Amino acid sequence: MNDKIEQFKKACGNSTDLVIRRMKVASKEVCILFSEVLVSSEIVNDFILKRLAVMTEDTRDLFEKIRETLPSSNIQKTMEFSDTIQKLYDGFAILFTEEEGYLTIEAKLSLDRGVESVENEVAILGPKDSFTENLNKNLGLMRKRIRTSNLVIQSMSIGEESHTKIAICYMKDICKEELVEEILQKLQEISIDIIMDATYLKERMSEKDSLFPTIHTTERPDMASFALLEGKVVLVIDNSPYVLIIPTFFTDLFHTPDDYYQKNINTTFTRLLRLFAFFLSIFLPAYYISITTHNHNAISLDILINLIVQRQNVPFPAFFEAILMILAFEILRESDIRIPSKTGTSVSILGGLILGDAAVSAGIISPMMILVIAISAISSFVFTSTTMINAIRYYRFFILFLATFFGLYGLFIGFVFLILRLARLNSFGFFYLSPVAPIITPEIKDSFVRLSKGKKQLRNPLLAEKKMERGKSS
Amino acid sequence: MKRKLFFLILILMLFTGCDTYKDLDKIGLVSLLQIDKKENDYLLSFDIITPTKEDEQKRERLQITCSNLDTCRDTLYLESNHRIYLEHLELLVLTNRITKEDLPYLINFFLEQKNSRTSFPVIMQKELLKEGSTTDEILRFIEVNQEEMGILSIVSFDDIIQTYLQKDPIYLPYLAFSEKEKALGMMGMLDENDLLNKEESILYNFFLNQTKTVSFFQEDTQFSIIDSSVDTKVSEKEITITINSSIQILSCEENKIKLKRIYEEYLQEKLKSLLDNHLSSYFDHLWKRHQPFSKERKEISFQFHTNIEKIQKEAFLCKIK
Secondary structure, three states: OHHHHHHHHHHOOOOOOEEEEEEEEOOEEEEEEEEOOOEOHHHHHHHHHHHHHOOOOOOOOHHHHHHHHOOOOOEEEEOOHHHHHHHHOOOEEEEEOOOOOEEEEEOEOOOOOOOOEOOOOOOOOOOOEOOOOOHHHHHHHHHOOOOOOOEEEEEEEEOOOOOEEEEEEEEOOOOOHHHHHHHHHHHHHOOOOOOOOHHHHHHHHOOOOOOOOOOEEEOOHHHHHHHHHHOOEEEEEOOOOOEEEEOOOHHHHHOOHHHHHOOHHHHHHHHHHHHHHHHHHHHHHHHHHHHHHOOHHHOOHHHHHHHHHHHOOOOOOHHHHHHHHHHHHHHHHHHHHHOOHHHHHHHHHHHHHHHHHHHHHOOOOOHHHHHHHHHHHHHHOOOOOHHHHHHHHHHHHHHHHHHHHHOHHHHHHHHHHHHHHHHHOEEOOEEOOOOOOOOOOOHHHEOOOEOOOOOOOEOOOOOOOOOOEOOOOO | OHHHHHHHHHHHHHHHHHHHOOOHHHEEEEEEEEEEEEOOEEEEEEEEEOOOOOOOOOEEEEEEEEOOHHHHHHHHHHHHOOEEEEOOOOEEEEEHHHHHHHHHHHHHHHHHOOOEOOOOEEEEEOOOOOOOOOHHHHHHHHHHHHHHOOOOOOOEHHHHHHHHHOOOOOEEEEEEEOOOOOEEEEEEEOOOOEEOOHHHHHHHHHHOOOOOOEEEEEOOEEEEEEEEEEEEEEOOOOEEEEEEEEEEEEEOOOOHHHHHHHHHHHHHHHHHHHHHHOOHHHHHHHHHHHOOOOOOOOOEEEEEEEEEEEEEEOHHHHHHO
16 A cells, blocks of 8 residues: 555655545545645545445445445546556546555546636627636537537547647538548647647647638637538637637638628628728838838829928938837737736826827827828737737738838739738648639638528538538428 | 848848838929020929928929039939929929920930829920919919810820820910919910910810810800810821710801801811911821821811700890891
């Protein structure tokens, strides 16, 4: 017995959270061992120790007797010591005697928060619940929406040290098998110590040379369920309130949860607005620099005179002024994220209004430049994906740089480069720009616009080969 | 390889891109350019826009005398400390002398400018405009005149280039300023320094579709053209000028056919006179372009499609008769 205890202590590096309790059960000496930070002491006291204490009758197979007695759904007997160590850190209590073998009893302490409302992907209409850090809860939130045996959940664990559970979810009657296989293969190839969040996997599974997200993350169970019914695969990662949707197309980034809860015309309008905001966000500062430094002939004389007046006494060249403003905005944004919400508002007012006004009064920045950068920055926030916002930021810099050197020619070169990059990308073998390039009917009707698909509601043929028609097949 | 490519792009950017880079406060936007020639020297007058917060329309006039236009531009750069931009040139004023002697040189000069358009309007003057006359006023005067009376019409530098290349006679709006600087409009003939009279100017603009509303009296009858289009076609046999017009008539006469005949005969006679006296070379070139192997230009024939919209009988006009 002592040898076994020593073996556990050694394996756990004499961790102080390890609780060892010796007691007599049916005249036999048993030892119960668990991690006090992962195991609920109430469960151990009320449902294990109390029940064991009243067991007095001798028995030949003590483990079997305990299994019959304890009211736990997850009690397993194992012979391997390494398995028990894993179970120990999964929140199990380990029971053993001098005899061979171990009994693992689930007694997990609930370390999760409850299902809360959505924080980032806010929608006016539709459900408000969001994923939590608990894998099972997250799976339940999806199962609750898709009550069919066609929703398959496969599990595996990744992380040499964390052994993080990952659930691969897909609709077996819709999703392509090759896609699932490719995802499984990629997951198996991942070598990592710990998976802290879904973004760890996203980083490792995305296209390496892409700034734009080729895997979408969502905190909304309804969006994940939508994706499953499209024929996509959803990865749910333990300890992460976000799930990954694979594959992701460029047009998906222009879709919001609200889109499917309102009329098509409203959705089309807002999607086109987002597309306009995307280009505005990337190209507006570059266009402003082009027309004020190279292509003065691209605007009318009245506007040009207005701009000249505004730039009077500004000591910096327009490019430097733009960079200064963009950096100031990025700093403001970063500080706004980090600052506690109670003081955040006052900092925003101080940074946004007072500093901006002071900069103009001091003659450091022209009012038009503040307007241009503000419009550009605000336009990028119509997207919920942080990766997308970051991609827009880098392309804004890149095209601004080109416009500084080459004016509108540079801007056009940047535009062509951006389109070529997007056209070259793929997400798990699917063209990133589809269904626009190549044009995929009927999916084009639900891309940058949302049009009525008619009586037959068809899925994206790229993803859903097996069951193209939505609803009851005719 | 990637590093080499990066440095190559960087060098290309640094050595090529900045060539046209100029901040707004470093450029001199020219709104009015006047060119004159005295003996062998050019006299250039630039109205440079120098806006301030208090006065956005502020202009500064600089005059330069030099041996050629390029030197003038460079001298102005040194004197004004601004790079001269002709992209937003609102008006070019040429004197009779320079148009007579240096039109090809002028065309070349503007076509060679990197930062110049050629769509700006051009007017002709005897002398350079005095300070105080603004481009806005001049252009508005011509536009209103073109719309209401048809004596003047806007002619752009592009029109001049096109007309020059076709070797046609060039006409420019000629404004004669009275002593009180009040503008009076007339069309001036550029080549021979010959001015068209008022009636000819109207007919010239009418012929070129520059004005669509013209009024005139004939045999105590007022004809008002409210809409018109003139089309010229060249065939092997003849040159046909087709005139489509809608007219309103004030007359004591009510016979529609008679009135129509009077109108068409009068218009034909006047147009013929204009074409013979001033636009003969225009039709010679037109004929040569379309019929290069034909030696003699054929006669010009007129076709009228006249729509009388309204005849109003005026007793007052009958009394005159």
